[in-house]
Amino acid sequence: MIVYESLTCSHCASFHENIYPKLKKDFIDTGLAKIEFRNFPLDLAAFNASKIAHCKNDGKSNILHFLFSNQKEWVRGETIEDLNKNLRKLISEQNFGISYDKCINDKNIEDHILNDRINAVKNYKIEATPTLIINDKKFDNP
Known part of the structure; x- marks a missing residue:
């Protein structure tokens, strides 16, 4: 099963919860x-x-689940700067062992994320989140 999602998507947070x-x-x-x-x-x-979410790269999805469960704490504000500030604060209060600045500026992680999105559109014609792929069949309203 593959789940395509966006961390600012309220339906994706609901899926995780x-x-x-x-x-x-x-x-x-x-x-x-x-x-x-x-x-x-x-x-x-x-x-x-x-x-x-990808910065730790330990094969676990703890940070991903944490960001979804605390989405309302960081997805608020008028500008991207506000949201980034909220995200930085939230992550710094946890003991994930990652550096916010290092993660945000990591070009390899950036490329991985962008390739996921490109491949989602190319391979499955994904337009919205969350979208599940089960045995190569798309479910875009889970």
Whole structure:
């Protein structure tokens, strides 16, 4: 299972809060399915948050889940600078062991995120988030 999502998408946050725990319990933890979260940032704030989520690169999605569960804390403000400031503050208050500035400026992470988005459009014609791909079939209203 592949999940394309944007970190500023409220429906994606709802997916992480309401649907993902059951999927994890019933399918992922039992070995019936695997899940891969892929990037489809809808705006610059989501792009920056995706960089933070990928920065640790430990194969876990702890930061991703944290950003979705705390979305209302950092996705507020009038400008991208406001959102970046909120994101920086939220991340600095946690013990993730990452540097906000290093993550935001990492060109390899940037390329990875942009390639996810490009491939999503090219391979699956994705236009919105969240979109699930299960056995190569697209579900864009999970």
